[in-house]
Amino acid sequence: MxxxxxxxxxxxxxxxxxxxxxxxxxxxxxxxxxxxxxxxxxxxxxxxxxxxxxxxxxxxxxxxxxxxxxxxxxxxxxxxxxxxxxxxxxxxxxxxxxxxxxxxxxxxxxxxxxxxxxxxxxxxxxxxxxxxxxxxxxxxxxxxxxxxxxxxxxxxxxxxxxxxxxxxxxxxxxxxxxxxxxxxxxTQEMWPDMKSVILVVSASKKETSSTVGMQTTVNTSSLFKYRAEVLVPQRFKEMSEAILAKDFETFGRLTMMDSNQFHAVCMDSSPPIFYMNDISRLVVGLIETVNKIYGRVVAAYTFDAGPNAVLYYLEKDEPIVLGLLKAVMPDVDGWNKKPNTASITPTVPEGVDQRAFPALAAGVSRIILTSVGPGPQPTDEILINDDGLPK
Amino acid sequence: MxxxxxxxxxxxxxxxxxxxxxxxxxxxxxxxxxxxxxxxxxxxxxxxxxxxxxxxxxxxxxxxxxxxxxxxxxxxxxxxxxxxxxxxxxxxxxxxxxxxxxxxxxxxxxxxxxxxxxxxxxxxxxxxxxxxxxxxxxxxxxxxxxxxxxxxxxxxxxxxxxxxxxxxxxxxxxxxxxxxxxxxxxTQEMWPDMKSVILVVSASKKETSSTVGMQTTVNTSSLFKYRAEVLVPQRFKEMSEAILAKDFETFGRLTMMDSNQFHAVCMDSSPPIFYMNDISRLVVGLIETVNKIYGRVVAAYTFDAGPNAVLYYLEKDEPIVLGLLKAVMPDVDGWNKKPNTASITPTVPEGVDQRAFPALAAGVSRIILTSVGPGPQPTDEILINDDGLPK
Structure with a gap:
């Protein structure tokens, strides 16, 4: 019919x-x-x-x-x-x-x-x-x-x-x-030089679903209520202002602090919820070290309900951020998707401990190089055929 | 002279x-x-x-x-x-x-x-x-x-x-x-059936010293002050009462919660401090699973400023706790120090996911089977010779 x-x-x-x-x-x-x-x-x-x-x-x-x-x-x-x-x-x-x-x-x-x-x-x-x-x-x-x-x-x-x-x-x-x-x-045009990299970390086991995890935290973490009611409102204001002021230092610092605090309240739950793994922590260590070496927030990490790292950085710091990632994981899947990254020189800033590099290279399965973009866009591409089924 | x-x-x-x-x-x-x-x-x-x-x-x-x-x-x-x-x-x-x-x-x-x-x-x-x-x-x-x-x-x-x-x-x-x-x-005589096992986990890198880590947390964690001032006093009272009442269920539950909260405020620090690693988390998962299967606190874990797990359990549950550890890590150094454990049968309770066992066996380098003991004891053993130097 x-x-x-x-x-x-x-x-x-x-x-x-x-x-x-x-x-x-x-x-x-x-x-x-x-x-x-x-x-x-x-x-x-x-x-x-x-x-x-x-x-x-x-x-x-x-x-x-x-x-x-x-x-x-x-x-x-x-x-x-x-x-x-x-x-x-x-x-x-x-x-x-x-x-x-x-x-x-x-x-x-x-x-x-x-x-x-x-x-x-x-x-x-x-x-x-x-x-x-x-x-x-x-x-x-x-x-x-x-x-x-x-x-x-x-x-x-x-x-x-x-x-x-x-x-x-x-x-x-x-x-x-x-x-x-x-x-x-x-809008993305207002702060267009923001870049992002996702480091996809292979997880060895199924994580707690975020729906279940959230309610475990709400019901059992004694730190959680204080975070939600007292700390987040202040941080929300500061981060909104940092975005409007294009203040990457503050935006990045708050982003990292809030990621860590989110994982802290997960850990404070009963039973504790762990989304980050040893590879995630090596990424944190690498970024914290680079920021310390440069004396400013060059890149900011954030982790959702899983081990993947998402990094934010400004375009001007691409040689530092992507140069380092290329030195750490030159062969990971993802560089090939962005031919323009071929010109990036692998660079390790002095003071970075390279002993973690092999573990990082082995633990990151894919790199997604991206940036900030617009919201939903209408398109003429139709995925349904004349029978109302997927093409 | x-x-x-x-x-x-x-x-x-x-x-x-x-x-x-x-x-x-x-x-x-x-x-x-x-x-x-x-x-x-x-x-x-x-x-x-x-x-x-x-x-x-x-x-x-x-x-x-x-x-x-x-x-x-x-x-x-x-x-x-x-x-x-x-x-x-x-x-x-x-x-x-x-x-x-x-x-x-x-x-x-x-x-x-x-x-x-x-x-x-x-x-x-x-x-x-x-x-x-x-x-x-x-x-x-x-x-x-x-x-x-x-x-x-x-x-x-x-x-x-x-x-x-x-x-x-x-x-x-x-x-x-x-x-x-x-x-x-x-005293240890008042609650003598408390047993303990330390699972020594190999750390791949030097951890943040606790002296440095503590002050990083005090100075940067926004959750920390709330823990120290509001949550700990209440927990201190509850745990003291649980010890005096020999209430292992409450003692164990609070012990696990407090270990997790300590590591949570470490993670909430800037830069974040991580003492537990993937092996530590597998131990947590194993113990939480066993407790869930039995519907009570059979064993309680706690982690100090490092990846080693310390478990507490009551003597009556030794067949469950040591039986499981023997199934997971039969060859780890430490069993041999306690000849009486030879009679313990390796036992995996139904419902325990055995996929983590090889990683646990590889990640735990030593097991120390112990119990609660007395304070300092005077001794006639003298380590100094007649010249005032070590014997």
């Missing part, structure tokens, strides 16, 4: 928090215990592409991720579908000439331009793309801020992927989550 | 904190930012033996540790010498017939019954033995509590090695440190 299929596509970016989201005050609505800040990474290197389509002849809602059909029975996806259909329905009620898309089933096809093996969490980009694609399909007038409230219900940090550049997730105060949404602090 | 040599010897034990000392409010006097609790380990397995001698013909103060002459110019040793001489001098003034030992130079010879390679910090036992040996030589009437104030100035945690069993170090309030001393919570 076929018929008219309405479709719209979008891309959406990955974001990496520099002030960490950890802990929910409402697990159903994904309402956080503290505000957070992130940097949106370039979609040239990491993005999700999603097509949303609706047709009267579709029998049920369906979703394909990276070529594999996935369940749409989860509460999080259902919440996003329901919210988006509700706002579409308002439009349809106001204008009866509009097709009744809110009553049609949806087919969603989503693909990442990076392999799962890259170890980069994709749920933020995935839910941002899902919400943005359906909003495009439904021609919703809602602002990205308003849509971020919906994406938040899919995956907390997805709300921050609704924007490019430097993004804050305001935790909000309301019980219904109506004021818990993302806002842009600054 | 020779003449009459006055000598006295003592042994002193190692102690392992279960409520951690981390941070000084006065670095010169070794005054801590919070009270702490420790368990004194049996001297059959780990002890320092020290002879203190004094003679009119000695030219200067001298110290030999494990056969090697060491400097006595450090402020910490000098402080101990000065305090002990001052109290001796009071005795001599009251009784002119006493030899004027307070005016003689001291020769100190100290030996551990465990190799440095065991990775067990020996400064606590070392300073406790030094102070106790000189106090014996000087025939000082001061109580162990009073002497613990002096040992504290040598090495903070040394004050706790002045007692056996279960020991508290009361942080005190005075600026001069006069009320910062150790007190015994309970």
């Amino acid at each position: 076929t018929g008219k299929i309405y479709s719209a596509s979008t891309t959406a970016p990955v974001n990496i928090a520099t002030l960490k989201y950890w802990g929910k005050r409402d697990t159903k609505l994904n309402l956080p215990t503290n505000s957070s800040i992130s940097v949106t990474l370039s979609q040239d290197d990491l993005r999700t592409l999603t097509t949303a389509s609706a047709a009267e002849f579709f029998d049920c809602d369906k979703l394909w991720l990276n070529g594999k059909e996935e369940s749409v029975e989860g509460n999080r996806i259902r919440a996003c579908f329901a919210e988006l259909r509700a706002v579409r329905k308002v439009l349809e009620s106001a204008n009866p000439e509009l097709p009744a898309l809110s009553s049609y089933h949806l087919h969603i096809v989503s693909e990442n331009n990076f392999p799962t093996a890259a170890g980069v969490a994709s749920s933020a980009a995935g839910f941002a793309a899902l919400v943005r694609a359906i909003a495009n399909l439904f021609e919703l007038p809602q602002s990205p801020e308003e849509l971020s409230r919906i994406a938040r219900q899919g995956s907390g940090s997805a709300c921050r992927s609704m924007f490019g550049g430097y993004v804050a997730w305001d935790m909000g105060q309301s019980d219904d989550g109506s004021d818990s949404r993302a806002v842009q602090i600054a | 020779t003449g009459k040599i006055y000598s006295a010897s003592t042994t002193a034990p190692v102690n392992i904190a279960t409520l951690k000392y981390w941070g000084k409010r006065d670095t010169k006097l070794n005054l801590p930012t919070n009270s702490s609790i420790s368990v004194t380990l049996s001297q059959d397995d780990l002890r320092t033996l020290t002879t203190a001698s004094a003679a009119e013909f000695f030219d200067c103060d001298k110290l030999w540790l494990n056969g090697k002459e060491e400097s006595v110019e450090g402020n910490r040793i000098r402080a101990c010498f000065a305090e002990l001489r001052a109290v001796r001098k009071v005795l001599e003034s009251a009784n002119p017939e006493l030899p004027a030992l307070s005016s003689y130079h001291l020769h100190i010879v100290s030996e551990n019954n465990f190799p440095t390679a065991a990775g067990v910090a020996s400064s606590a036992a070392g300073f406790a033995a030094l102070v106790r040996a000189i106090a014996n030589l000087f025939e000082l009437p001061q109580s162990p509590e009073e002497l613990s104030r002096i040992a504290r100035q040598g090495s903070g945690s040394a004050c706790r090695s002045m007692f056996g069993g279960y020991v508290a170090w009361d942080m005190g309030q005075s600026d001069d440190g006069s009320d910062s001393r150790a007190v015994q919570i309970a």
